[in-house]
Amino acid sequence: MHIKCNAPRRNNSLRSNKFRPVIVSQTFDSAFRQRSFFVRFAHFKELILLIKLFLLLRNKFINLLQKIFCLGYIINTMTNVTRKEKSLKIKAPIVEALKNAYETPSYQFHIPGHTKGNGSLPEFKKLIGKKALSIDTTDEFDGLGTLHPATGPIKEAQELAAEAFGAKKTFFLLNGSTAGNLAIAMGLTKKGQKIVTNRNCHRSILTGMIISGAEPLWLVPNRFEEWGIWGNVTPESVEEILKNNSDASMVWITNPTYEGVVSDIKSISKVCRKYNVPLIVDEAHACLWNFNEHLPTSALKLGADAVVHSLHKTGGSMSQSSMLHIAENSMLDVDAVEKALKLLHTTSPSLILLASLDAARANLVSPKGRKQLERAVQNAKYLRREIDKLEHIHSLKSDFGYKTDITKVFIKDDRLSGKRLESILEIDFNIEVESASDAGLLILSNIGNTRNDMQYLVKCLQKIDQTNYSDICYLENKKYMPMLTPIIKMTLREAFYSHKETVPKKDAIGRISAEVIAECPPGISVLLPGELITEEHIPYLVDYEFLEVIK
Numbered sequence: 001m002h003i004k005c006n007a008p009r010r011n012n013s014l015r016s017n018k019f020r021p022v023i024v025s026q027t028f029d030s031a032f033r034q035r036s037f038f039v040r041f042a043h044f045k046e047l048i049l050l051i052k053l054f055l056l057l058r059n060k061f062i063n064l065l066q067k068i069f070c071l072g073y074i075i076n077t078m079t080n081v082t083r084k085e086k087s088l089k090i091k092a093p094i095v096e097a098l099k100n101a102y103e104t105p106s107y108q109f110h111i112p113g114h115t116k117g118n119g120s121l122p123e124f125k126k127l128i129g130k131k132a133l134s135i136d137t138t139d140e141f142d143g144l145g146t147l148h149p150a151t152g153p154i155k156e157a158q159e160l161a162a163e164a165f166g167a168k169k170t171f172f173l174l175n176g177s178t179a180g181n182l183a184i185a186m187g188l189t190k191k192g193q194k195i196v197t198n199r200n201c202h203r204s205i206l207t208g209m210i211i212s213g214a215e216p217l218w219l220v221p222n223r224f225e226e227w228g229i230w231g232n233v234t235p236e237s238v239e240e241i242l243k244n245n246s247d248a249s250m251v252w253i254t255n256p257t258y259e260g261v262v263s264d265i266k267s268i269s270k271v272c273r274k275y276n277v278p279l280i281v282d283e284a285h286a287c288l289w290n291f292n293e294h295l296p297t298s299a300l301k302l303g304a305d306a307v308v309h310s311l312h313k314t315g316g317s318m319s320q321s322s323m324l325h326i327a328e329n330s331m332l333d334v335d336a337v338e339k340a341l342k343l344l345h346t347t348s349p350s351l352i353l354l355a356s357l358d359a360a361r362a363n364l365v366s367p368k369g370r371k372q373l374e375r376a377v378q379n380a381k382y383l384r385r386e387i388d389k390l391e392h393i394h395s396l397k398s399d400f401g402y403k404t405d406i407t408k409v410f411i412k413d414d415r416l417s418g419k420r421l422e423s424i425l426e427i428d429f430n431i432e433v434e435s436a437s438d439a440g441l442l443i444l445s446n447i448g449n450t451r452n453d454m455q456y457l458v459k460c461l462q463k464i465d466q467t468n469y470s471d472i473c474y475l476e477n478k479k480y481m482p483m484l485t486p487i488i489k490m491t492l493r494e495a496f497y498s499h500k501e502t503v504p505k506k507d508a509i510g511r512i513s514a515e516v517i518a519e520c521p522p523g524i525s526v527l528l529p530g531e532l533i534t535e536e537h538i539p540y541l542v543d544y545e546f547l548e549v550i551k
């Protein structure tokens with residue numbers, strides 16, 4: 001049988017080349033030499049031609065070379081800058097420590113008992129990811145430091161945050177800015193003390209006063225009736241109330257409002273200094289202000305003594321995580337605040353939440369974070385410009401006497417209630433907004449939103465503007481949020497701890513409220529414990545069939 005085999009034959013031919021007779025090689029060599037003369041001659045001619053061409057196009061050639069060098073230089077500098085940016089690694093101590101703990105795992109016989117997700121429901125584990133469960137731990141373990149007192153990476157991260165926000169001291173908060181407000185009330189106010197605060201303050205400030213027994217002296221801010229929202233607090237109104245109440249021991253202002261209306265904190269702080277009372281500013285919605293020149297100035301730079309920031313709202317940290325800052329020249333007793341925080345906080349703080357605060361701060365100070373914020377500002381400007389072109393939809397703008405935070409875009413459609421507009425956006429266009437009231441709705445231009453997001457929103461608003469939605473039969477009647485002056489019958493604390501009963505809403509008129517009834521979000525009170533329930537309140541209590549009243 002004949003077997004075809006190519007490989008050995010190839011080897012043979014190689015071998016035969018190797019032993020080629022010398023004479024063959026000589027013939028080839030001389031032929032080559034002959035050819036190479038002509039080739040070289042031809043090259044010489046080409047060279048002359050090239051030189052001639054070069055002389056002819058010399059200037060253009062030099063120009064081109066210069067351009068290539070320039071381009072190279074620019075590219076090199078740019079990549080050097082990015083390399084430098086990258087090498088300027090922003091520190092995030094808790095993130096680092098948690099990463100380290102993840103990469104050097106131990107056998108764990110401590111809480112949390114799901115032990116890196118091994119004890120979790122598989123569906124949940126799949127949803128949240130094994131890694132997230134692996135780093136779900138609390139302080140004291142894995143060299144992660146402690147929250148109370150702040151030690152290790154947690155202490156370091158709080159110090160970096162203080163530096164970034166321009167504070168003397170920063171506390172990381174779990175349970176949101178609510179925890180910060182409660183700690184201020186609990187640590188710094190006492191039973192019977194008078195606190196000047198705006199009527200539209202967040203319910204956490206009220207809860208704080210229920211805990212401590214301090215009593216509010218209500219500042220009634222400007223009201224923008226046309227928009228159905230609360231406006232700014234004026235320095236004059238603060239001065240008026242301090243002048244008439246020498247027992248007032250603190251001024252506690254919300255700034256900005258939920259809808260982004262900004263008060264003149266600098267002047268208010270001057271008034272507070274004049275009357276020697278500390279100024280606390282609830283800046284829950286303004287943690288970005290220190291990181292972009294187009295945004296208003298943070299109260300920490302305007303003379304406030306303490307400020308709370310809900311980093312989880314707009315700063316990029318995870319839900320529930322916030323910060324409490326004590327200002328450089330604060331007259332507050334910082335130890336008292338810290339002690340109250342320790343009492344209010346969980347004894348098992350989530351390292352994931354703490355790391356997310358650390359990461360949010362590191363992101364905001366980084367070039368990338370600054371770009372994200374600039375994009376949010378530019379997106380908001382774009383959205384506002386486009387809304388200005390619409391016929392029926394309008395946005396709240398800065399006007400005489402107050403400023404606004406540009407990233408909070410409060411809009412209304414003069415044919416529809418805010419809640420109706422919200423449901424159109426949600427049902428017809430798959431868009432979710434921050435909140436809606438009877439008057440309008442609030443859109444946040446966030447650091448995480450892209451220009452594409454905004455363009456889609458604009459397109460949808462344009463469509464709504466051109467569509468006659470008012471024909472739809474379930475159109476709601478506008479019912480603006482109440483702005484009633486409260487009739488106080490008891491202190492918050494007295495009312496909260498009194499005997500109570502529950503009565504049908506219609507029978508509650510003339511009784512004293514025993515509960516906080518707030519429009520949520522943003523948790524602004526309609527009725528507070530100790531206040532008289534009147535007929536005017538009833539239309540705003542649509543979600544309630546029964547009310548809790550004092551017995």
Ligand SMILES: Cc1ncc(COP(=O)(O)O)c(C=O)c1O
Nearest residue numbers: 175176177178202282284310522
């Ligand atoms: C003005 C104001 N302060 C404080 C809070 C409480 O913030 P957190 O949700 O972070 O507890 C809120 C929440 O909406 C708020 O609007």
